Amino acid sequence: MSDYNKGTDRAAVIVQRRGLPHVKAKLAGEAQVTVAFLGGSITEGAGASAADKTSWRALTALYLRDRFGKSRIRSINAGVGGTDSTLGAHRLREHVLSVGNIDLLFVEFSVNDGSDREETIRGMEGIVRQCRRLSPGTDLCFIYTGSERNLTRIRPYPIAVHEEVAEHYGIPSVDFAAGIYRMLQNGEVAWSTLAPDGYHPNDEGHEIYAGFLRGGLNELLSTEADFLMLDHCESLSEEPLMTGNYQYADMLPFELADDIGDYHIRKLPLGSKLMNWRYATEHRYSDHPNASFTFTVEGQSGGLLLLCGPDTGILEYSINGGSFVRVNPFDEWCLNAYRPVSIHFPRLRVRGPISIVVRNTGLKDKRSLGTGMRVLKLLAN
Template identity: 30%
Template sequence: MKNKGQFLVLFIALFTFSVGISQNKFDETFKTTWKSFEHINFKFEGKEASLTLPKKPSPGNPWVWRARFPDYHAEIDSTLLAKGFHIAYINTNNQFGSPKAVTVWNDFYKYLTTTYKLQAKVALHGHSRGGLFIYNWAKENAEKVACIYADAVVCDFKSWPAGYGISEGSKKDWEVLKAEYGFKNDEEAKAYKNNPIDNLDVLAKARVPILHTVSLKDGVVPPEENSLKLINNYIRLGGTATVSACSSGIQRSNGHHYEIDDPDMVVDFIIHHSTKNGPLNSSNYHQMRSGLQNSQIQFQRHKKGRVAFLGGSITYNRGWRDSVCNYLKNKFPETEFEFIAAGIPSMGTTPGAFRLERDVLSKGKIDLLFEEAAVNDATNGNTATQQIRGMEGIVRHSRKANPLVDIVMMHFVDPDIMQDYRAGKEPEVIKNHNKVAEHYSIPTINLAQEVTERIDHGEFTWKDDFKNLHPSPFGQGIYAHSMIQFLDNAFIGQLDNDDKLTAHNLPIPLDEFSYENGILLDVKDIKLKKGWKIDPSWNPHDGKGTRANYVNVPMLISETPGRTINLTFEGNTVGIAVAAGQDAGIIEYRLDKGVWQKQNLFLKWSKSLHIPWYFTLASGLNNKKHQLEIRITDEKDPQSLGHACRIRYVYINQ
């Protein structure tokens, strides 16, 4: 029973992490290679640990967790690595699968599935006393187990190391085991009823498949007292289990060490049960970054929370947003919540940045903000510069209003984004939003990539299940499930007494012209000129669609070619928010008596909808007073019925 897999640990760097695990639980990490694969060695909670990475991970990041003797039968590991599996190991050698060892394993699982985004369900591989580890952990975490493979494993410590049956046992190891479990004497240990052979019903209920290999000549861990007994118990409970007796190869150590007759059988078993269209782990698509500790403190200790949702139609519609609200109320039942629904269809980051003050910040101090704009920023044709300026403007404006506010950035899916992922490239809009998220250490939930890969993984279809970029109820459920898993991981740790609200850092902007001081100017304050009027409650009454806040509201209107209007403002950006319907015209505009430029207000949606649209007319200006002139041209789009310019707001970045 000698340990044949000790790892050399070099003391190079100290790392800490905070995903539900206290600081100083892992450190001293260094990288090597194992059979050409990257091999990371580190200390976790003071114990030697390692993770070997495939060169090309399989979808969902499937993995195998080795218990004890990690180099034994390593041909299985090398084959699985080549097929995209990760291989993990933690050295809890002399703890014999005790409750204290299971606690370490619980923490290690959380660390690997959050930090490395490994699949939620893991394949367990144990050898010899490793059986005590894999089964004791599996019975406590049945829903997290894809399958169990074990060779020559201890399934009852009364056999080994106690030696109360055929096995001679190990007196030294028996004394260590009793001390580790806290048994006062042999009688108490013999009466213990939670060996691997016991209480297997939880695994059978979870339909965890099991494969054991044994040598019938094994005199150290006799299969009659261990594997065969466990397999029979499991089958009687309705579980799926197989045992293979190995006899063709060389056997050593009284039959305890043997060659596996068919290693490919083992590999195929693990691959089949780890990748057979089970759901991918949503955590693979989450970046926790600075996390949500301020929100947790606010909700848990101060018992009040104001949560805002800013975005387009996917945020405006009912579904995932309701699920997140219900989750927060159930998670923090003593907290008084206020939820602000600030989604408006068709709106991306530029509108979000300029309407943030009106729609969100005016409601009071925001504790948690959910922001989405990937679909509309891409669909609306915003440039990379606009995408960054808009998203960065939302972040900076929110954190200048409340430095404690936590922000979650979400990337929703549409067919064009899916096409980019399938072509092996990150969609430009998500890349740009992620630049902002990374710069400000903001958590992200990449639902676009998750939906794409889960469809490609065979879990559901776009046509029949998800159906549209405005998700079906099924699709809303996919979104909600991922977000709730993200929130579970964010709120997983207990607050320490010295945890306190901490202001988020506000670094130098990525773009000096980001829309961080965006405001909307009410058109009622604009001085009218001939040919322009303000309709105090505009409604087209033409049977075409309208949007909230762009109908039955004040609207600055001109429909006459040649009519002009002037506006003096102070700032570095200016634009107009219009209702662009079936009669939208073409305007000319100029700044500070400069060159006239044209802007067609008719959009591809205008035939059927008076669509709200933000046209940025100038940005990157010197932050001083400027004069904007707008006039109606006598031209019109071939599809338009008129020359109308209907302005709901003028927006500026001060």
């Protein structure tokens, strides 16, 4: 018996809406199916003893392979710890859609998204509309994982906001948090034994999550309801919930910048600790005061994806010739490791060309060891 079957299935709250018609039709044949998982550290596999074997993501892929054939299921791990749906929308093209045809995309940001309703909608709606525009054959399913703040009787933020987006676009959802809450109320488990830090499930917790999703997929892939219409799911006819959502979000290479001056290609210092990033870490670096670069994007907003750590300094930016605005990205996490940090500049009212100048101030947080600036990517929407 496979590992994913060690426990019995337990019930989560499953909302079918328009279901998973594309992947269901494809699984009825013999073609290969690609399943991608876009989310934060819980999707990546944090807390599991072996992220690619015992996480809910890995156990879900195992279930699909056992059910439909090992050679037919390709699994893409696009989980990145500490990231929310705003960065998820910017990562979608490079970390998911660039790998080829995606048949099913699970989206999990219910723990990392905050209490800002508008920004949460921009991120989740941006992921949906970007997928519908660039990959209309991709089915989506929202996943809601547990944390101390959302194991409640009343549906909490940001799950309630994610459900607004899911309802608007007919996207099915599987609420792990609601399932865990029921188990807690029934005295079946203690949250502290499933997720000792309050967020990241251990192997037992990941196994329960996988059981929830297994039950959801059994429903979603077996239903014959008439409302599961392929042509409707391909449509982007719905008006957006939020103007300025991240449907055109992207990560761009630094090479598109101009006047880069003292920003040179670097790797992280030898012996550095890296967290929340499994992708390439080659970046552009400068610690020279007033070192600057310029880049232009077409859209409503721009930004930066930085590698921040013990030597991170203070930067400033100017949009379309405006005054420089100072940003200090150093925080308590920088003390011990480097990690990706996204800086999003203010959105403009209408889409158009945006010229952005970024400059190193030569200043630093009092806790920082240096004034460095490490740029992984340029961001655009």
